[in-house]
Amino acid sequence: MVERRRLISVIGAGTADESLAAMARRVGALLARRGWGVVTGGLGGVMAAACQGASDQGGFTLGILPGMDPAAANPFCQVVIPTGMGQARNLLVVAAGAGAVAVGGAAGTLSEIGHALKAGKPVASLAGWQVAGVITAGDPEAAVGALLTALADSG
Template sequence: MASPYVAVVGAGDASAVQLRAAEEVGRAVARAGACLVCGGLGGVMAAACRGASEVGGVTIGVLPGSDRRAGNEWLTVALPTGLGELRNGLVVRAADVVIAVGGAYGTLSEVALALKTGVPVVGLDSWEVDGVLAVDSPAAAVERALELAVGGRA
């Protein structure tokens, strides 16, 4: 069975509480043996990658620009796309499940695209949208996400 790919999405300018939550999410994703996919930059993305990296996890950043060096320092793989915000679609399509931590309109676009394309979404202090499974802790977010990802799309 392939490791699930879990996208962690959220704002680049997240609150301190959201950053701590994202780091815990990243750590739990990695400990579960899943791959963490994100937009590869700062804020929630960097915090989740830092958490995953600290416990030996694999992190994949789908970058908006053309320079892989623009990715955060905790990425295992940095994929420059040159697509700007359109890269949000690649983040979602690469994932078996999405965990949204906080977020602004970029996060909302990822949530909407995931729901439209049948990718399950778990929300932690995030958008209240029909179809998003709201949870109240990082541990619950990852537990539910892994249940929803079951085996990945390979």
């Protein structure tokens, strides 16, 4: 019997301005300090920032890539899964987490929010999509706090 790592998905676009990147790093760091690993789509932008924030705090990071080349992963992923499945990897990113934090994001992130909600997982959203069923938060502390509370309540 080994200790199983608990993961939260951090979802968002592959490019991010400094404001979004700072939020994503903070989300990753807060999750790591609370004992959660981070799973992302493994590329740049919000995904890289969340992994960086988590790994800076000694947290575990997993990247699930759309392509088959592991070299496409950002340098902050401890484990990389290349899938070659394109957008279908979006579903895997949210399937791997107990819940999700969206940081900004466009259509790909919307697909991930839909998949997470469909699977009954809580989703917190920062600076991005506000759709029914999602917890809208004003800053990383509120997003992570609300998500972990929702998980504790559902657990």
